[in-house]
Amino acid sequence: MAPSPSNDDEFGLDSDDDADLLALADGIETHGTKRKSAGDHGPPSKRVALDFPCAEKALAHIFGYKAFQLKQKQVISRILGGDSATVVFPTGGGKSLCYQIPAIVFTEVDSGSRRQGEGGITLVVSPLIALMKDQVDALVRRGVKAATFDSSKTREEYLHTCEMLRNGELKILYCAPERLNNEGFVEQMKYVRGGIRLLAVDEAHCISEWGHSFRPDYLKIARFSREINAERVVCLTATAAPRVASDICRAFNIDEKEGLFRTSTYRPNLQLLAESGKTKKELYPRLFAFLKRNSGATIVYVTLQKQTEELAAELRSKGFKARSFHAGMDTATKTQLQEEFMREEDLVIVATIAFGMGIDKANIRNVIHFNIPSSLESYSQEIGRAGRDGKLSKCMFYLCGEDLHLREMFARGDLPSRNSLRGLLQDIFHSTNISLPVGGEFRTSHYQQERDFDIRSTTLKNIYAQLELTHNLIRATTPVYTKYSYQVGPTYNSVLASDKSTAAAAINKYGKKARTWYSIDVDSYTLKSLRTDIVRKLNDLDAAGIITLKPEHVQNTYKIIQPLPKTGPALENYVEQIYEVMEKREQEALDRTDQMLKLITDNTCFSRALAQHFGDDLPGGMTECGHCTFCMTKTSVVQQLPPPVKFNFPAFKAVLAQIPDRDDARFLARIAFGITSPRAAKLKLSKHPIFGSMADHSFMGLLRAFSRECANTKDN
Structure with missing residues (x-):
């Protein structure tokens, strides 16, 4: 299958796969299970409750656990009873079982009148391709039919997944939120055989604009759940303050009183510690001394990629077994480091936040923050990776004035100037686009707009999301490639000569050869009407090993929902509204760092302050944990600010x-x-x-x- 056109370089489908997806939807309809879309009627009525003993059997026989933990039983009971839920469990709290168990029960035992293959599926929306793959591999090993839709799949694997959907064999399907921009995928999910029994939204805090990891594509999931007529929804996160949890419940019409399940964030075996210094170099000896006193598997979090390499080298020079890890490394190296960390008992990984997701190592003894975390949510998630075996683990935070620069560097980086925003909107509301009718489509290159208007990729997506979800002017549809390059194998000419299809003839005639690569412009006037057929033929040739295909030049596609602004004042109104939202987000990013600083510089117990941020408290009416830095010293940590400088x-x-x-x-x-x-x-x-x-x-x-x-x- 062709690589993803998404800017995330992980997800999505080319629009020319839409034909395959729509054909699948047509095939599903022939089974007599075509469902009404969400637009045809209101929310589905409450489903008949399923027997909970089936869930307990699945827990024991498939996953090997004797009993449910935390509030898993209550969540699963609610889902099997036909209702939706929001789940806020700590990192490592077993959130995935809250949708995996129902997915198995739905398709194995259903008290409704369903025929063979009509059990439906659980669809899981998750932002991380590596985690999706890990979960699918684990499920398949246990005999559960699960799959992912992601760009790493070959065309054969992708079509096999489609076939399992058609036959009603699949129990769980994972996809990324970016895939919801694919029209063919949305249509396919509307008509899945047996229906979408459960929509699970992982990392659900990304839905909230007040959350620490807001992603605009997550805002589209609630709309998607209505369009595909999902029977029920479960939203899962490890980090949601009360305001964020309320946002999640509101987005999916989940009863906050009955459907919100939150467990205590307090972990008595985690000792929260903090120290302050003037410079990082001053803190190096303290870090070395801490690691000598506290051996065991350790993660040291820093902010910048180059810091991972520098600090790991310093640690090695002091005799520690240390490795660096960051997102810029190739996949094979990262995988090797993760596997080494899982095996070793004394390895120190110096990493950016790219490390940790999916690391299920029970005996991590230390988590150290050598730079200030971006938020209390990030801090809580990262320290939550320590001590999952229940034994004492230490979480040290080293603070110094140098962190203030990094804090501002990240918070201030996303907000463009008003002129940049104005230029972008003028480009989007170009005369060619505003002349299009409602329902018409226009294409643009996000990459080019980023460079032309000096706007970062994530910020550009947020602007488009506002135009789509707040102002209802446009709707993102499937991105497309405008250029297809390919190298040919020895059988290429004979295969094309024997292929009598129009698409093969067009490829043979209009494919232009350079030195070693051919290219074909599928959007040229001559080939536009054959675009879908040509791209499908190229993919088929690639899958058969006859050519090596390389799609290029992504174009993002948008459908016009209502007339675009045609005057300067109307455009300026959108500039001001969007800019105001973006300014607020910048300030909120700074405020989140202030909350992090306040945690350790206030005269209060760290553990209690952290729990209260998440709407929780210490158990049993305790006012202090007794073992954090404040409880042990009764003194707040003083941030040592750098001296003021004269204007340079x-x-x-x-x-x-x-x-x-x-x-x-x-x-x-x-x-x-x-x-x-x-x-x-x-x-x-x-x-x-x-x-x-x-x-x-x-x-x-x-x-x-x-x-x-x-x-x-x-x-x-």
Whole structure:
């Protein structure tokens, strides 16, 4: 199957797979199980409750557990009774069983009148391809028919999954939220044989705009659940403050009083510790001493990729067995490191937050934060990986004034200037697009827009999500490739010569050869009407090993839902509304870091303050845990701030001299502060001496200074 066109480089389907999916939907209808779409009627009536003993049998016989833990039994009972639920269990709390057990019960024993193969499926939406694969592998080993739809699948594997869906054999299907932009997939899910018995939403805190990991594609899941007429929904997360949990329940019409299941976040075997220093170098000896006193498997979290390598090298020089891990490493290396960590008892992994998801190691003895976590939610999730065996484990947080720069660097990086946003909306509401009728479609390149308007990928997605979900102007549909390149094998010419299809003839005639690669423009005027047939034929040739296919040039596609703004004032109104939301999100990112600092600098028990953030408290009316840094010292940790600096006029002038344009003060401030962006990458400024030359200054102070300079230039 062709690689994904998604910007995440993991998920999605090319639009030309839609034909396969729609054909599958047609095939499903022939079984006489075509269901009404959500638009045909209101929410489904409450289903007949299923016997809970079936769930207990599945727990014992398939998963090998003697009893349910935490509130798993209550959640599963509610789901089997036909209702939806929101589940907030700590990391390692067994959330996945809350949908895996019902999925098995639905298809094995159902008191309703269902024929063979009519058991339906559980659809799981999860953001991480590695976790999906791990869960599917584990389920298949236990004899449960599960699969994923992801871009790593071969075309044969993909078609086999479709066949299992058609035959009603599949119990659990995993997909990424980005796949919900694929029209063919949405249509396919509407007509799955036996229906979508349960929609499970993993990492559900991503739904909430107030959450620490908001992802715009998650906002579309609630709409999707209505469109596919899912019988019930379960939303799962390890990190949801009360406001976020309420957002999740509201999005899926889940009764918050009856359907929200939350367990205590307090883990008595985790000792929360913190120390403060002026610089990271000052804290190095303390880290070394801590690790000598506290042996065992350890994760040290840092913020930047280069820090993982530098600190791991320092640790090795002191005799520790240490490795670095970050998202920039190749998949094979990361897999090898994860496997090594699972085996070893004394390995120290210095990592960015890319490490930890799916690491189910029970005896991690230490989790250390060498930089400030982005939020209390992130901190809670990361320390939750320690001590799952119930034994004492230590969670150390080293704080210093240098963290403030990193904190601002990440919080300030996503907000573009108003001019950038205005330019983007002018591009989206171009005269060609506004002349299209409602229902018409336009294509654009996100990659090009990022570079043209200096807007990061995640931010660009958020802007499009606002236009789609808040303002209801457009709707994302299936991304497409506009160019297909391929290398041919020895049988290519003979296969094409014997193939009498129109698509094969078009490929033979219009495929242009360079040195070693052929290419064909499927969007050319001549081939446009044959596009779907040509792409399917290319995929078939690739699957058969006759060619090696490389799709290129992703175009994001949007359908117009209502007329686009045609005047300057109307466009400006959208600029102000969207910018206001983005400014709020920037401030919230800063506020989340303040909450993290407050946890350890207040005169209060760390464990209790953390529990109260999540709407919880210490058990048994306890007011203190007795073993965190505050409880042991009765003294708050004092953040040691760096001394104030004088404004660096030479560095300021050097930035202005290197960048003659005065069109964007925020861009100039970012360069001085050391925040990269698409425009900075395009101008190759990240390695220039001016980049980060004023990193010890306040970002807002820099922004004011560069704004004055831009205004003066404009006035003159």
